[in-house]
Amino acid sequence: MRKSFAKIFALLLVVALSVPAVALAQDEQVTIQWWSHWANEPAKVAVIEQIAADYMAEHPNVTIELTWWDKGPLFDAIRNTMIAGEGAPDITTFDLEVSEWVEAGWVLDIEDYLPWDNFLPGIKEDGNFEDQGIEGQYKFNISAVSNMLFYNPDIFAELGIEVPEDYQFTTDEFLEVVQKCSDAGYAGVADAIGNRAYPGVWPAQAALWTLVGPEEWNLYNNGLKSWDTPEARQVLEYTAQLRDAGLWPTTFSTMGIDEFHIYFHTQRKACMLYVPTWYPGRAFQPQENGGQDPNWHFGMLRYPSWEDGKGNDLLWNSFESGYAVLSTTEHPDVAGDILAFAAQPKYGALWTAVTNSPSAIKYDVETDWPSEELQEALGAVPGQWDWYWEEFAKVYGTMTPAIGTTTRCGDFEAAVVAALNEGLPLGLLTVDEAIEMLDEALCAE
């Protein structure tokens, strides 16, 4: 009898101890801290907050607390909190420029959380670190990037510059265009390095892309190949020719990134603008906030082509900063589930509709496009920028997208900034000196 009671008692004890655990798991209130950059891009803020609100509506036991940052201070904060071992959020902005986080074990593998079929091709190449011997996927992307070249049609008309039928000048023709613009008192392109370490590199990167194609480009761009080759020298010499023809504005070293957007779309002092598809984040805001006149329609061009260039017909794509789950999270499953929730096609469509940036998430325009009410609720004006997408489709729609990545080591990153962002555009370095500087800093494979 006693043994029976003991057994029954033990059984009841086990049940009693397990029931609260199950009940807790089901009703447990979970708070997810989500730190995101894009603090100064209200459209992107609106979409992410909508995603968070929708998730919380479907999961009443989950509270998502979003904190908005500028990217630099955010990355500093993540580094500090992860080293300290406390204070870090569950989800954070993540990009390849902080790939050392993955090497340090700070970022969780989210391979099993995300529906990868929902994303564009190339997504997995962007968020893996197999080259560093690390398995898994670490980056959730909501935004894709295409690298574009805009032109001011009014200036082109004034100067009698005709856009080719295939929207692509040859490199020689492009040089002539730049010279014409410069002779008329315009800058070839609106570009500046006052507060960024990369815009000055775009013309050289674009020329390299069209000449050597994406595979070789990735090697050159990431310091995995010597720049003392005929192709690289050809690109840098061409860049120097463009510089001498007046490609860059005289305010190149002082203008900030916001300023050179305005230099192009409002001050209209430059013929062209190299810019990725995050252009709308700054330019498609109200004019009093630094945005452009929505009724001013600029044109788009393909990057100048080389004879026998391997990348002439390839659209240089990449992915913008995305999100990652940090290893210190106490709720990895919930954090992963939130990112999986955000990977639905309707949010890809919402991203594009509201931010006017391409989405990394595939969607069907017919079934996934958000209602006008929802767009307006998030601050968008439906149809206002349709002309932009029509131009994009017209010029780039028939190009084959290919992925270019940037995962440089620190020394090479510094060399690229010094040589290609500053030295060559400002005429402070010769081509030989630039090549020497880059080659001295190559990354070990």
Add this chain to the structure above:
Amino acid sequence: MTTKAHASPGTFTSAAVSSRNVARKKPWGPILLFLAPVMLFYAAFVLYPVGATMYNSFHTIEANLGQITTTFVGLDNYKALPDDKIFIQAVKNTFIWSTVGPTIELITAVGLALLVYFKVPFFRFYRVAWFTPMLVSGVIVGLVWRWIFNYDWGLLNVGLRAIGLDSLAVNWLGRRDTPLAVVIFVHFWATFGFSFVLVLAGLSTISNDLVEAARVDGASTRQIVWRVLIPLLRPVLITVTLLSFMGKMRAFNVVWVLTGGGPLHFSETVATYIQKRAFLWRSIDLGYPSAMAVAWFGIVLLGVGLLKLWLGRKETY
């Protein structure tokens, strides 16, 4: 009757005992209680970071396959410093700055302080106006002066062109020879007010009787300045020079915003380069930047010591 030139041993013993008694009577409990918060703060936010930096300087921190490994490397980080071209450029720039900067700051501060001391017209306005730049954040200073130095529409070049000096309207932040001069000037503009206030305070402590006596003796204003005021200001001038030197040796925020240390590291300082190596070098290794910071700390200490020796020789009046 002779006067004892020295106190008797008994007096010394009495003094020592008296001193010990005073020490025993001090309320050490309350003293420590009141000092504790600031000492804790100092330990947590000064001593610990300095100690951690020194520790890190003898190690490398590597991330590999999800693991962080800290490895003792002895003096390897320090030995790498002389071969680092960017570090050498940054040291050179900072030494130039810490020589030129304090010199122009001292001359300006003394000159302006004397103007206020001698109550030139509107001296009360100048006393406030010349200190005002100190109140502006270094970030704002950098941003505003970046606009002022804009080649096309910056105030400087527009003004130069307006008076026919087009040849002087150059790309101030985009050349080899001007970016360092620009950051030195901007930093000087932002900080000379502090030296000015210190010198003015020093002048206000000089007895008017001395100045009046000099006037009675027929000294001109120039003679009063050079023979009375400047010598008496010596301790203040030494302090101002040392503070200015130390400030320039660790200048960061104005440079960071104005030029970022560029172009091509022509305006790089040790502080900006440490910042880049520590946080913007695609690495979590703090060992090498820590070695830079510790080495520079030693150099600054040495520099301050040598300056003190050179400037601090005693004079009697």
